[in-house]
Amino acid sequence: MLTLLLAASLAVPVPKVKEVELYFPTKEGTKMVFRQRMGREIKALVQTVTKVESDKGVHTVTVETWVFGKVFTGEQVVSGDGITSKVGNEVTCSFRSAAGSKWAERVSGRGKTEFSVGEEEEVKVPAGTYKALPVVCVDESGIKVTTWYVKGMGPVKTEIDGEVVSELKEFTPGK
16 A cells, blocks of 8 residues: 555656746857947947856856957856846946846946846847846946846847947847
């Protein structure tokens, strides 16, 4: 009888844990091409996910960025809670994935920065129209940067003081 009960309990399927969809890609080889504006000059900015290390739901994503003929390498620390962008040990940006969140922190090159997350809204860029979460940051000099994040894709549009400076043109997921 005990064997029958044990066999029956082993046959019950274990429910799958629903994976949280993150606001940044976590697959190597993912490529994002942006139309980037700096002053009057418009060029492509290309980001490629080159390495991903995962531990207990936290993903350290290495991103190589090509812009204006130069290559920069940085890291995105990605989890269900949000994203922290780093170059070396310095935080360059922060993002929480809960609408209505507000916080302040010191950011490299920007000093004390106030952050807030709005409600998901529709945003149109050359790559398509998406439901995106707007993240607004205002640094101590008063410069306002708004970036819209899409689940599974990351940032799709960035404005600085109301002027569009970056829009997603192409997105190729990694394998």
